[in-house]
Structures are given as structure tokens and as C-alpha cells.
Amino acid sequence: MSPVxxxxxxxxxxxxxxxxxxNALSHAVRVGLVDVINQAQADDSQALLLICAGRTFIAGAxxxxxxxxxxxxxxxxxxxxxxxxxxxxxxAIHGQALGGGVETALACHYRCAADTAKVxxxxxxxGLLPGAGGTQRTPRLxxxxxxxxxxxxxxxxxxxxxxxxxxxxxxxxxxxxxxxSLAYVKNLVDTNAPVRRTSEQVSxxxxxxxxxxxxxxxxxxxxxxxxxxPQLIVDCVEAALQKPFEDGMKIERAAFLQxxxxxxxxxxxxxxxxxxxxxxIKDLPRxxxxxxxxxxxxxxxxxxxxxxxxNFANVGMPVKMLEINQESLDKGLANIAKIYQGMAxxxxxxxxxxxxxxxxxxxxxxxxxxxxxxxxxEAVFESIDVKKDVxxxxxxxxxxxxxxxxxxxxxxxxxIAQFTNRASDVLGLxxxxxxxxxxxxxxxxxxxxxxxxxxxxxALARQIKKVPVQARVCYGFIGNRMLRQYQREVxxxxxxxxxxxxxxxxxxxxxxxxxxxxxxxxxxxDISYKARQALSDEQKGDPKSYRIPDVLYEMGRIGQKSGxxxxxxxxxxKARTADPSVDDIIEREAANFGVTRQPMSDEVVLNRLxxxxxxxxxxILEEGIAQRASDIDVxxxxxxxxxxxxxxxxxxxQSRGLDKVYQDICAYRDTHGPMYWTPSxxxxxxxxxxxxxxxxxKENAS
Ligand code: T1G
Numbered sequence: 220m221s222p223v224x225x226x227x228x229x230x231x232x233x234x235x236x237x238x239x240x241x242n243a244l245s246h247a248v249r250v251g252l253v254d255v256i257n258q259a260q261a262d263d264s265q266a267l268l269l270i271c272a273g274r275t276f277i278a279g280a281x282x283x284x285x286x287x288x289x290x291x292x293x294x295x296x297x298x299x300x301x302x303x304x305x306x307x308x309x310x311a312i313h314g315q316a317l318g319g320g321v322e323t324a325l326a327c328h329y330r331c332a333a334d335t336a337k338v339x340x341x342x343x344x345x346g347l348l349p350g351a352g353g354t355q356r357t358p359r360l361x362x363x364x365x366x367x368x369x370x371x372x373x374x375x376x377x378x379x380x381x382x383x384x385x386x387x388x389x390x391x392x393x394x395x396x397x398x399x400s401l402a403y404v405k406n407l408v409d410t411n412a413p414v415r416r417t418s419e420q421v422s423x424x425x426x427x428x429x430x431x432x433x434x435x436x437x438x439x440x441x442x443x444x445x446x447x448x449p450q451l452i453v454d455c456v457e458a459a460l461q462k463p464f465e466d467g468m469k470i471e472r473a474a475f476l477q478x479x480x481x482x483x484x485x486x487x488x489x490x491x492x493x494x495x496x497x498x499x500i501k502d503l504p505r506x507x508x509x510x511x512x513x514x515x516x517x518x519x520x521x522x523x524x525x526x527x528x529x530n531f532a533n534v535g536m537p538v539k540m541l542e543i544n545q546e547s548l549d550k551g552l553a554n555i556a557k558i559y560q561g562m563a564x565x566x567x568x569x570x571x572x573x574x575x576x577x578x579x580x581x582x583x584x585x586x587x588x589x590x591x592x593x594x595x596x597e598a599v600f601e602s603i604d605v606k607k608d609v610x611x612x613x614x615x616x617x618x619x620x621x622x623x624x625x626x627x628x629x630x631x632x633x634x635i636a637q638f639t640n641r642a643s644d645v646l647g648l649x650x651x652x653x654x655x656x657x658x659x660x661x662x663x664x665x666x667x668x669x670x671x672x673x674x675x676x677x678a679l680a681r682q683i684k685k686v687p688v689q690a691r692v693c694y695g696f697i698g699n700r701m702l703r704q705y706q707r708e709v710x711x712x713x714x715x716x717x718x719x720x721x722x723x724x725x726x727x728x729x730x731x732x733x734x735x736x737x738x739x740x741x742x743x744x745d746i747s748y749k750a751r752q753a754l755s756d757e758q759k760g761d762p763k764s765y766r767i768p769d770v771l772y773e774m775g776r777i778g779q780k781s782g783x784x785x786x787x788x789x790x791x792x793k794a795r796t797a798d799p800s801v802d803d804i805i806e807r808e809a810a811n812f813g814v815t816r817q818p819m820s821d822e823v824v825l826n827r828l829x830x831x832x833x834x835x836x837x838x839i840l841e842e843g844i845a846q847r848a849s850d851i852d853v854x855x856x857x858x859x860x861x862x863x864x865x866x867x868x869x870x871x872x873q874s875r876g877l878d879k880v881y882q883d884i885c886a887y888r889d890t891h892g893p894m895y896w897t898p899s900x901x902x903x904x905x906x907x908x909x910x911x912x913x914x915x916x917k918e919n920a921s
Pocket of ligand 1: 240241243278279280281282283294315317318319320322341342345347348349350351353492495496
């Protein structure tokens with residue numbers, strides 16, 4: 220049964236695409252569209268209307284087909300058949316018209332949309348570019364600048380905004396879209412509106428600065444560092460302004476095929492699906508009903524507690540914050556109000572929205588006031604004694620069925636659950652600072668956490684627009700456990716010969732959002748120092764892996780907030796500069812360890828830091844701390860600034876070749892000892908058998 224149906228309604232031929240869940244332009248849809256367009260050329264219809272069933276207009280090409288051999292008809296040919304129709308065709312858009320969906324609408328002769336609809340060309344988020352005429356038709360209607368902004372940002376715009384830039388001709392009330400769009404088509408027929416081919420349009424002659432295209436190239440070389448799709452997008456739009464449509468289409472097609480075949484796009488497409496997969500918990504019985512979460516309480520109104528509270532207020536949920544005294548509470552509430560006011564000042568939200576959200580967050584110093592909360596999240600000091608005090612009190616006051624969550628980064632949640640008589644309602648909700656901005660949420664499932672609680676918090680995570688990943692209990696769960704190995708290797712490289720500036724430059728040039736020492740200075744060397752004090756010498760590991768930050772801390776150089784750490788910071792601009800005295804400290808401490816420092820190549824720095832991440836990722840996978848390798852990729856891309864176009868640590872390892880990764884780790888084990896470089900057994904097995912991660916996961920699907 221074709222996902223494309225056709226019916227005559229009086230003199231209008233109505234084409235309906237029905238390909239759940241998002242009407243993606245699968246092969247069957249493309250075949251169906253060509254068949255129907257050809258059929259309609261010869262029937263009694265006087266004009267055609269293209270609409271979609273379900274919750275949205277076409278949301279793009281079918282991304283799941285990209286890894287397979289392409290099948291004709293290719294989308295550009297389908298859209299050409301639409302545009303060359305000798306009968307007027309009108310697209311009626313609802314939900315989100317994205318990517319190929321917009322290109323399909325632009326190939327139609329007129330476009331109308333529901334007032335709630337959005338229109339976007341998000342291909343750049345997948346390392347692609349609009350490959351079915353989007354870079355050629357959009358500027359012919361909207362002009363070069365609006366086209367570049369829409370395509371390079373990858374962000375959808377409203378129907379009204381799309382109308383303002385001439386992508387859409389009419390906007391109707393959402394509930395009347397079908398009737399109104401039919402009337403719109405009838406009116407076009409009654410007024411003999413001509414077939415209006417976008418490829419023949421020339422946008423109003425906007426003033427094009429001679430530097431426009433190069434300005435966009437420079438901006439996006441910084442914004443989307445190392446990615447080449449944005450640069451090709453500018454080339455294509457420039458061609459649309461300077462060349463005939465057919466020539467521009469050839470340039471676009473070649474550029475699209477280059478992007479689609481690239482590792483960068485493979486990595487971004489992997490992360491697209493991995494993010495969605497991570498929200499699915501493999502061993503939860505189907506149909507486990509979630510609990511209702513309508514009110515939330517947060518223990519601790521500091522930086523983390525305040526940020527966590529904002530996530531719930533942002534979606535209209537009332538939050539009660541508890542602090543130990545009124546002064547701390549007032550300080551925390553005032554900080555939240557300040558952040559919301561800042562967002563309003565920057566135009567991110569309206570002043571009314573800022574006030575409404577602020578009003579949703581109230582405070583108390585009494586645990587008794589938390590008795591009706593459906594969910595309580597504690598974000599207090601990282602000490603097991605403090606957590607014990609908090610959870611003992613919560614167990615006494617909270618209603619039966621309330622979920623009790625800890626935001627701990629490292630502490631044992633099974634132990635915390637034992638501080639209550641309701642271990643099945645206890646779990647970890649590990650937010651990342653700043654908690655109202657960072658998308659990642661590690662949902663730490665303790666031994667006794669119930670299926671119902673897991674189902675509930677997974678749904679809640681999506682509701683508050685987080686990217687949830689399940690982790691099991693271990694020191695550091697998934698992200699921080701890997702970060703600890705990465706940071707250790709940073710320190711070992713410093714002692715052996717690399718400099719802070721070199722390490723940070725290597726990792727940023729490779730694509731990390733920030734260098735590791737810049738991150739350390741931003742987070743504060745005092746935080747990591749205090750966390751280390753809770754560890755035994757054995758847990759701390761080789762003193763070379765923390766001596767430098769200890770010395771800097773003891774000198775009062777605790778990072779950006781104190782004006783100096785690994786770098787020196789301008790008090791006004793926070794601009795960082797390398798500090799030769801830090802190099803002297805490293806030199807001195809290395810000598811104290813009897814290490815003669817040698818210059819280290821950038822390649823060795825990159826290898827050691829990425830391999831330390833990868834090896835720990837495989838250990839996390841083999842121990843079942845993460846459900847799947849792609850979950851580890853999601854954690855590191857959404858929580859730690861790993862470049863999404865490299866697909867995450869595990870995807871990167873697979874693309875590099877697991878045998879090569881294993882050999883390199885063995886080489887470091889042989890030169891640096893087994894303490895930190897014993898290869899994961901799973902990695903060894905895959906390297907020796909040639910099995911891929913995917914094959915192993917399919918074989919071990921529980
Ligand atoms: N292809 C295949 N599957 C898709 C898909 C797509 N384009 N979009 C979504 N899905 C699946 C998704 O994996 C999930 O599957 C289910 O649909 C619901 O998605 C030629 C080359 C539309 C805003 O980049 O942004 O067109 O997990 O959970 O939160 O120039 O999906 O249920 O099995 O995200 O309501 C351009 C990508 C493609 C849009 C809906 N289009 N999709 O969000 O649901 S390239 C995109 C989205 C292209 C042309 C180029 C979102 C959404 P499952 P969901 P949602």
C-alpha cells in the first residue's frame with residue numbers, strides 16, 4: 220500500500236502523504252509522488268493540493284536510507300516532476316516542514332501553512348546540505364542572506380517569518396488548514412493563477428555586499444569549526460545568485476554527494492539516532508506506566524540546585540527549593556531571578572515569561588513543606604554524611620511514591636538508597652553545570668530502583684528537554700569516569716613534556732569544544748582538589764596525575780575565578796594567556812619525580828587523550844554500566860564537548876579501526892605500564908575477532 224494517496228475533491232486533486240512517524244521521503248514516498256503527479260496531469264483536476272497526514276508535513280529525506288545504496292527516483296527528480304507539472308500544485312504545511320520537506324514545498328508553485336507550523340533546513344546538523352534544490356530555490360524566493368541564515372543555522376522558523384521572507388504565500392489557523400488550503404487552491408483556479416516555477420524566479424534584487432559570502436564563510440568557519448558542509452552551503456547559495464538554475468543544481472548535487480559520503484556526516488547521523496536510542500531502556504517491561512510528576516522539590520539552592528530548578532520552571536512546573544537558612548535561600552532565589560532577567564534582556568524569552576518562570580520557584584527552610592512533592596532532587600555538598608542526613612529526613616517527610624533523586628557526581632547511590640526505607644524510589648539524576656543549559660542528563664539506575672521510577676524519569680527528562688542516558692552505579696557513572704582517565708592522561712603528558720597551551724590547542728583543533736586545562740580552570744581547581752581529598756592514596760592513583768593541580772591550588776591559583784590557574788585571566792575580559800611560571804612549576808615537579816621532560820608531538824598528545832577515553836568507554840560497556848556503545852557517545856558529545864561530527868568516542872574508535880586502537884593501547888601499556896593502559900577485554904576480543912561493536916551488541920542483545 221503506497222504511503223501516497225490521491226483523490227479528486229470536486230475539481231481539486233488532493234495528494235496525501237501518510238508515512239508515519241514524520242512523513243520522511245522514503246523510497247516508497249518518492250515513487251508514490253511521481254506516480255500521482257503523472258496520473259494527475261491527465262485527469263479532470265484543475266489544480267493539485269499536497270498535504271500530509273499525521274502530526275507533521277514532510278520532515279525530510281529518510282535519514283535511515285543514507286547508509287544504503289541510493290534508489291531512484293532521486294529526490295531532485297521527484298521535485299522536478301512536481302515543479303514541471305502543467306497544473307498548479309499547492310503545498311499545505313503543518314507541524315514541521317524540514318529539509319526535503321521544505322524542498323518539496325518550494326518545488327510546488329504556491330505554499331500555505333498553519334500558523335503553528337515551522338519551516339527549516341536542518342541538513343547542516345547532519346553534516347549535509349539541502350540536496351534537492353534547497354540551496355537554489357530558497358535564495359530565488361527569500362534572497363541570499365535569508366537563505367544563508369536559514370540553511371546555515373539549521374534552525375526552523377515560524378510560518379509567519381517564512382511568509383515574511385516569501386517562502387510561504389498564506390498562513391491559516393491551524394485547525395482550519397485543510398479547508399482553508401482547499402479554498403485557497405480553488406481561488407487560484409478561479410483567478411487563473413499561473414503555474415509559478417520557483418526555479419524561474421529571481422528574488423527581489425537585494426543589495427548583495429561583495430563580501431557577503433566570504434563573511435558567512437568566516438563566521439561559520441568559527442561557529443562550526445572544522446566542518447566543511449557549511450562552507451559548501453555558501454558556495455551553493457553563491458552559485459544560485461550567479462548561475463542558471465541547472466548549473467546551480469549540478470553544483471549543489473556534487474556538494475551534497477560529497478557531504479553524504481563524508482565521515483563528518485556519518486558521525487552526525489550516528490549521533491542523531493543515538494540520542495533517540497538512548498531514551499529507550501532495553502530491559503524495561505513494555506507498558507510500564509510512568510508516575511505523574513506535577514510538583515518538584517530541590518534540596519540546595521546553590522549553582523546546581525538553582526539550575527536544576529529552572530529546568531522544571533521552564534516547562535511550567537512549580538518548584539520548591541529548600542536551603543538550610545533563609546539567607547542562603549534568598550541568595551539562591553535572587554540568582555535565579557537574575558538569570559531569567561538576563562535571558563529576557565537578551566531577548567531569549569519575554570519579560571512576562573521571565574516573571575512567570577521566576578514565580579514558579581518558591582523556597583522554604585522546612586523539610587515538612589516537601590511532603591507533597593512528587594519528585595525531590597538533592598543537590599547539596601558532595602559528602603556522604605550530608606547525603607545521609609538529607610535522605611534520612613526526606614524518607615520521613617515525603618509522601619509514599621515520591622521519587623528521591625541525588626545529583627551526586629561520584630558517590631555510591633546504592634549506599635544512599637540504604638539511608639531510606641524506599642530504595643526502589645531512589646536513583647541518581649546527574650545534571651551538568653550549568654544545569655539549565657547543558658542538555659545531558661545521566662539517569663543513574665541503582666540496584667533497587669524500580670522499573671516504574673525509571674520509566675517516569677525517562678519521560679520527565681524528555682519533557683524538560685534534556686538528553687537522557689541511563690547509567691549504572693560505579694565511580695563517576697559514564698561521563699566522569701571517562702573524564703577521570705582523560706584528565707589523568709593530560710597530567711601525565713604535562714609531566715612528560717607537553718605544555719598546557721599545547722594540549723589545549725591540540726584538542727580544540729581536533730574539535731573539542733574546549734581544551735582540558737581550560738575546562739579545569741573554568742570548573743575550578745578547588746572543586747577537583749576537594750573531591751580528591753575524599754579519596755585514599757590508592758584511589759587517587761599515581762601522584763604524577765594530580766601533583767600539578769595540587770601545587771596550583773596550594774598557591775591559590777584555583778582557576779578563572781581567582782584570576783589564575785593553568786593560565787592567567789584578564790579580570791575584565793577573562794581572556795587567557797599562558798603563564799611561563801606554570802611551565803617552571805611543571806618542570807620542577809617533573810624533576811622531583813625524576814622525570815626528564817622531552818618535547819611531545821601533537822599526535823602523541825591526541826592519541827593518548829583519545830585512547831584513554833576510548834579504553835575506559837569499552838570497560839564501561841563490558842561492565843554493563845552503559846546499555847550500548849552509542850549511549851557513551853551521547854554522553855560525551857552532549858556533556859563533555861566531544862565533536863558530534865566525529866560521532867563520539869566509540870564511533871570514532873570503530874571508524875579508526877578497533878585493531879589499530881587495540882594495538883596502540885597495548886603499545887602504551889608496554890611503555891607506560893598496565894596500571895592505566897591495560898586494554899579493555901571487550902576491545903581486545905573485538906580487535907582479535909574483527910567483530911564490530913554493532914555486531915557484538917546484536918549478538919549480546921539481552
Ligand atoms: N528520517 C528517518 N527517521 C526520522 C527522521 C528522518 N528524517 N526524522 C525523525 N525520524 C524518526 C526518529 O528517529 C524517531 O524514530 C521518530 O522519527 C520520531 O522522531 C534531501 C538530505 C521531525 C523534529 O534533519 O528533527 O532532508 O526513535 O523522536 O521529537 O535536502 O525527528 O521513534 O524509532 O525526533 O517529535 C532533514 C530530523 C533530513 C529532521 C520530530 N530532516 N528529525 O521530533 O520526534 S536530510 C531532519 C527531527 C534531508 C534533503 C536532506 C525530529 C522532528 P524512533 P523524534 P520529535
